[in-house]
Amino acid sequence: MNNLSRRSFVSFALASTSLLAMPAISTGSARPKVVVVGGGAGGATAARYIAKDSKGAIDVTLIEASKHYYTCFYSNLYLGGFRDYDSIGHSYDNLSANHGVNVVHDWAISVDPSARKVRLGSGATVSYDRLVLSPGIDIKYDSIDGYSVEAQTKMPHAWKSGTQVKVLRDQVLNMPKGGTFAMVPPPNPYRCPPGPYERISMVAHILKEKNPTAKIVVIDPKNKFSKQGLFMAGWEKHYPGMVEWIDNDTHGGIKNVNPETMEIETDLDTFKADVACVVPAQRAGAIAMNAGVTDGDWSPIVPASMQTKADGNIYVLGDASVASAMPKSGFSANSQAKVAANHIRGELTDSRVFPAKFSNTCWSLVATNDGIKVGANYKAGEEKIEVVDKFVSKTDEGNAKRKKTYEESIGWYNGITTDMFS
Amino acid sequence: MVKIVFKFFIIISCYLIFRGLVAEPLLDGADFDYGEYLSGQCLTCHQNSSDEGIPAINGAEAIYIAKKLILYKNKELENEVMQLVAGALDQEQIASLAIYFNSLEK
Ligand SMILES: Cc1cc2nc3c(=O)[nH]c(=O)nc-3n(C[C@H](O)[C@H](O)[C@H](O)COP(=O)(O)OP(=O)(O)OC[C@H]3O[C@@H](n4cnc5c(N)ncnc54)[C@H](O)[C@@H]3O)c2cc1C
Numbered sequence A: 001m002n003n004l005s006r007r008s009f010v011s012f013a014l015a016s017t018s019l020l021a022m023p024a025i026s027t028g029s030a031r032p033k034v035v036v037v038g039g040g041a042g043g044a045t046a047a048r049y050i051a052k053d054s055k056g057a058i059d060v061t062l063i064e065a066s067k068h069y070y071t072c073f074y075s076n077l078y079l080g081g082f083r084d085y086d087s088i089g090h091s092y093d094n095l096s097a098n099h100g101v102n103v104v105h106d107w108a109i110s111v112d113p114s115a116r117k118v119r120l121g122s123g124a125t126v127s128y129d130r131l132v133l134s135p136g137i138d139i140k141y142d143s144i145d146g147y148s149v150e151a152q153t154k155m156p157h158a159w160k161s162g163t164q165v166k167v168l169r170d171q172v173l174n175m176p177k178g179g180t181f182a183m184v185p186p187p188n189p190y191r192c193p194p195g196p197y198e199r200i201s202m203v204a205h206i207l208k209e210k211n212p213t214a215k216i217v218v219i220d221p222k223n224k225f226s227k228q229g230l231f232m233a234g235w236e237k238h239y240p241g242m243v244e245w246i247d248n249d250t251h252g253g254i255k256n257v258n259p260e261t262m263e264i265e266t267d268l269d270t271f272k273a274d275v276a277c278v279v280p281a282q283r284a285g286a287i288a289m290n291a292g293v294t295d296g297d298w299s300p301i302v303p304a305s306m307q308t309k310a311d312g313n314i315y316v317l318g319d320a321s322v323a324s325a326m327p328k329s330g331f332s333a334n335s336q337a338k339v340a341a342n343h344i345r346g347e348l349t350d351s352r353v354f355p356a357k358f359s360n361t362c363w364s365l366v367a368t369n370d371g372i373k374v375g376a377n378y379k380a381g382e383e384k385i386e387v388v389d390k391f392v393s394k395t396d397e398g399n400a401k402r403k404k405t406y407e408e409s410i411g412w413y414n415g416i417t418t419d420m421f422s
Numbered sequence B: 001m002v003k004i005v006f007k008f009f010i011i012i013s014c015y016l017i018f019r020g021l022v023a024e025p026l027l028d029g030a031d032f033d034y035g036e037y038l039s040g041q042c043l044t045c046h047q048n049s050s051d052e053g054i055p056a057i058n059g060a061e062a063i064y065i066a067k068k069l070i071l072y073k074n075k076e077l078e079n080e081v082m083q084l085v086a087g088a089l090d091q092e093q094i095a096s097l098a099i100y101f102n103s104l105e106k
Helices: A006-015 A041-053 A075-079 A093-099 A164-173 A195-210 A228-238 A286-290 A330-349 A399-421 B002-019 B032-043 B062-073 B080-087 B091-103
Strands: A033-037 A059-063 A068-070 A089-091 A102-104 A108-112 A117-120 A125-127 A130-133 A137-139 A180-184 A215-219 A243-246 A254-258 A263-266 A270-272 A275-278 A282-284 A314-316 A357-367 A370-380 A385-392
Touching: A033 A041, A033 A125, A041 A059, A041 A093, A041 A130, A041 A330, A041 A399, A075 A164, A075 A195, A075 A357, A089 A399, A093 A102, A108 A286, A130 A330, A164 A195, A164 A275, A180 A195, A180 A270, A195 A215, A195 A228, A195 A357, A228 A357, A228 A370, A282 A286, A314 A330, A330 A357, A330 A399, A330 B032, A357 A399, A357 B032, A357 B080, A370 A399, A370 B080, A385 B080, B032 B091, B062 B080, B062 B091
Parallel strands: A033 A059, A033 A130, A059 A102, A130 A314, A180 A215, A180 A275, A215 A243
Antiparallel strands: A068 A089, A108 A117, A117 A125, A137 A282, A254 A263, A263 A270, A357 A370, A370 A385
């Protein structure tokens, strides 16, 4: 392993300052430049680790559209009344104050891979030596007949960071007595495999208390789902008779949705809902498409580094990547970011590059103090990220264990958000 | 007299261990930079900002961390996530993590 210390760059780095100028964003030094697009689980972690561990030797610019990042993780717990909305919002201030990251709040509009430049909404351009894209998902609005950008206020997906989950919570709280909540989960592959089923649990939790004769119908485009046995046992235990899950083979396929009449039509039947959460199919955030590093809907990557197969100067992290065995989760994105950060530092400052190690655990809350989890660790195979070992909670493990698992998830939430934003 | 010699022996031993002159086999092969890299996997959950649900481990004794990791690796301590993480670590990696976390401020 190369032992040339990154410390030799420190004094040089300290001597340089960063400038923000229009229309070109000049970072004012000959330091190698990394631009990160997207300040979510993957991007904020990557920006922070590259800046922190290179101790100023690398000039890091983070381009993020929003001033605050509201985590999708734990947004279901907000929905269920276990968290307040403010507690899932995070600011980028520490990334610049503590690590010298240039945080630019704007949209990255396009990437020119040959000139190694990113164009922003303001018209400014930022050049890079290495580019990290972690834009998360875009919703494929046209993947369900009748669904559209406009439809999302009537039938919110609430599957991206932001206030839609507030709309959904209000709708659930104001649902008519004995009404029907319909959920249409997305088809594979999608962000957060257990997410739709945790959401159903949280809606059931509210309804049990406030509207106990209400019903939940799940019209799934799949025939099975993550932690299925655990969720279904939990629904029977905590919300008996309230949740009906209908698999694709039974309803025969979702034909269309109608936000005006609040109807969901399948081969089998037309379901009328009072509140409906419709989560369409997904694909990599548009900027990954624009950069030319996608194949179909997602970006294929080299497992050892998270570099895209299409362009060695561009890394794609998180939901937008094809991470094979790794689910699209915040934990995965955070884990991939560290592998990429280590590789990028090695390339730009000759610091030591260590073998990729990935991990993920997804905790879900089924009811008060009833937490479940599924996890695995992974290694970089030649072509794919491969599972090394895995576990999942057991159906008969007892209440004390479930409570501990929930408490552990609180620790994880505090941990990962500190790891991204401190 | 025997008591004094024994005391002296203990003090010298402690000093030597402290100075790293008598190697602690659990920490053999520890590599600080490697520990820094590997710590990324732990820091997703273990942070100083919170002790709720998951313990803060910054600044803990290196030997304590190494012993704990070995207990998880051998499934003598319960917790699926920790068994998974520790199960995939070899001795050098455990030692590297132990000295790295020990170096962090409490
Ligand atoms: C309901 C729900 C529950 C979930 N629960 C969990 C959980 O418990 N555990 C877990 O690990 N994961 C969970 N997830 C999944 C997790 O939120 C995602 O997998 C994770 O956020 C992916 O990280 P990312 O970096 O790929 O994208 P994101 O975190 O979405 O970050 C992308 C960022 O990029 C910005 N952006 C995109 N395009 C541009 C552009 N062109 N210019 C500038 N900025 C741009 C966006 O504003 C956004 O901030 C959940 C998701 C949902 C929907």
